[in-house]
Amino acid sequence: MAQEDRAQGDVLIRVEHLVKQFDGHIVLNDISTEIDRGDVVCVIGPSGSGKSTFLRCLNRLETPDGGHIYVYDDVDGDIRHGIDICDKTTDIDTHRQRMGMVFQQFNLFPHMTIMKNLTIAPMKLQKKTQEEAESYASELLSRVGLSDRASSYPGELSGGQQQRIAIVRALCMRPQIMLFDEPTSALDPEMVGEVLSVMKDLAEEKMTMVVVTHEMGFAREVANRVMFLDGGDFVEEGEPETFFSHPKSDRLKNFLGKVL
Amino acid sequence: MFSAFYDALYLNFVKDDRWHYLTNGLKVTLIVTLFSALMGVVLGFVVAIIRSTYENTGRMKIANKLCGLYLTVIRGTPVVVQLMIIYFVIFASVRIDKTLTAIIAFGINSGAYQAEIFRSGINSVPKGQFEAGRSLGFNYGQTMVHIIMPQAFRVVVPTLCNEYITLLKETSVAGYIALEDLTKGGDIIRSRTYSAFLPLIAVALIYLIMVLALTKLVSVLERRLSRGTRR
Numbered sequence: 001m002a003q004e005d006r007a008q009g010d011v012l013i014r015v016e017h018l019v020k021q022f023d024g025h026i027v028l029n030d031i032s033t034e035i036d037r038g039d040v041v042c043v044i045g046p047s048g049s050g051k052s053t054f055l056r057c058l059n060r061l062e063t064p065d066g067g068h069i070y071v072y073d074d075v076d077g078d079i080r081h082g083i084d085i086c087d088k089t090t091d092i093d094t095h096r097q098r099m100g101m102v103f104q105q106f107n108l109f110p111h112m113t114i115m116k117n118l119t120i121a122p123m124k125l126q127k128k129t130q131e132e133a134e135s136y137a138s139e140l141l142s143r144v145g146l147s148d149r150a151s152s153y154p155g156e157l158s159g160g161q162q163q164r165i166a167i168v169r170a171l172c173m174r175p176q177i178m179l180f181d182e183p184t185s186a187l188d189p190e191m192v193g194e195v196l197s198v199m200k201d202l203a204e205e206k207m208t209m210v211v212v213t214h215e216m217g218f219a220r221e222v223a224n225r226v227m228f229l230d231g232g233d234f235v236e237e238g239e240p241e242t243f244f245s246h247p248k249s250d251r252l253k254n255f256l257g258k259v260l
Numbered sequence: 261m262f263s264a265f266y267d268a269l270y271l272n273f274v275k276d277d278r279w280h281y282l283t284n285g286l287k288v289t290l291i292v293t294l295f296s297a298l299m300g301v302v303l304g305f306v307v308a309i310i311r312s313t314y315e316n317t318g319r320m321k322i323a324n325k326l327c328g329l330y331l332t333v334i335r336g337t338p339v340v341v342q343l344m345i346i347y348f349v350i351f352a353s354v355r356i357d358k359t360l361t362a363i364i365a366f367g368i369n370s371g372a373y374q375a376e377i378f379r380s381g382i383n384s385v386p387k388g389q390f391e392a393g394r395s396l397g398f399n400y401g402q403t404m405v406h407i408i409m410p411q412a413f414r415v416v417v418p419t420l421c422n423e424y425i426t427l428l429k430e431t432s433v434a435g436y437i438a439l440e441d442l443t444k445g446g447d448i449i450r451s452r453t454y455s456a457f458l459p460l461i462a463v464a465l466i467y468l469i470m471v472l473a474l475t476k477l478v479s480v481l482e483r484r485l486s487r488g489t490r491r
Binding site: 109121 | 399
């Protein structure tokens with residue numbers, strides 16, 4: 001039985017003393033934080049700071065070397081039951097079904113049509129009928145303005161379109177949290193806006209989101225919390241307004257000085 | 261001049277129904293190739309799955325070791341030697357059918373090469389595809405079946421067909437265990453008629469025609485598949 005924990009309030013994910021190293025090199029050094037339901041958390045930091053690794057630990061695409069990540073998705077009255085996904089006995093596949101992930105490189109399935117990309121997981125994993133899966137997928141497709149591409153193949157779409165499809169693919173599983181791993185970094189500049197606007201709509205619908213990004217404008221405008229990672233350390237976090245205008249630590253000041 | 265050629269043709273192929281050596285031999289060659297290819301596909305597929313599962317997850321350590329040994333031994337020794345070991349050593353005391361022996365030997369041999377072809381196909385699918393599948397909640401097996409295999413298959417088909425062409429030609433050493441395949445058939449005619457030219461040229465032509473037909477088939481298949489992918 002996986003290690004359990006109970007909590008009250010809106011906490012969805014609690015990260016405790018997370019440690020990750022690659023070949024003895026420490027990438028995440030004792031990270032602790034909480035993510036509440038409806039939070040939009042942007043994670044920023046220089047490249048190699050461990051921000052993508054942090055995100056990938058949240059759905060165990062990277063296996064942490066230490067610490068706990070409790071996911072509180074089992075609501076029982078006011079009490080939430082959290083399950084530690086770092087625990088080897090936790091059925092990670094079930095958890096991943098409720099955590100959507102969007103990658104830098106889109107990673108759409110090139111051998112399937114867009115509609116198949118969107119419906120394969122709900123049909124195989126949630127036992128949805130084809131009609132159910134397709135009608136929900138169509139609804140989401142029209143919301144991102146790509147209804148006419150349902151029968152296209154990913155290779156026929158632009159990067160921005162592919163990334164919007166990738167977001168929809170994750171949403172088709174009706175996740176309770178969405179993880180974004182530098183979703184606009186591989187895009188041509190003129191396509192960044194269309195993807196960010198879809199993400200902004202999601203945030204307005206109160207989707208819980210963790211976004212690793214270099215888009216400071218997006219972080220400032222959409223996030224309710226910004227986290228700064230540097231060299232594997234969790235240096236500073238705060239509301240975007242104070243975070244960007246009055247950074248406390250020198251490391252953050254230094255970083256913001258370079259990117260803003 | 262022409263009558264001499266007709267005489268030679270008559271002597272080598274018509275007299276005593278000698279062309280039967282070629283047609284019967286061809287039948288044996290085709291049977292051995294087909295079934296050893298099938299055996300190799302199954303064997304190669306299983307080995308490739310074990311190897312890439314170990315590479316991706318660290319599971320099946322012992323099975324992976326055995327597969328590694330199999331690949332090293334089979335790919336490191338000549339197929340004729342393997343054929344003779346299987347016939348004269350392993351099946352020494354039980355006289356089983358030569359065709360079956362040849363199928364087993366060539367099947368085991370081809371399995372090793374096909375395993376590496378499958379594995380390179382699986383490895384050619386970008387890692388992000390695997391992660392995308394897993395992130396949606398598919399487990400390892402489901403990700404392989406629904407996401408990775410269909411993409412690997414498209415990559416692998418042309419190389420796999422070339423392996424079958426190679427296999428077809430390699431079965432010509434089956435004569436070492438006195439199996440009367442196409443090559444052996446031509447050789448028997450040669451030993452009866454004491455003329456080497458016509459029977460051996462005929463054998464070569466038959467192989468060439470089959471290889472050309474298969475090559476044509478591969479290029480058609482290749483075009484079909486690339487049309488389907490639309491990357």
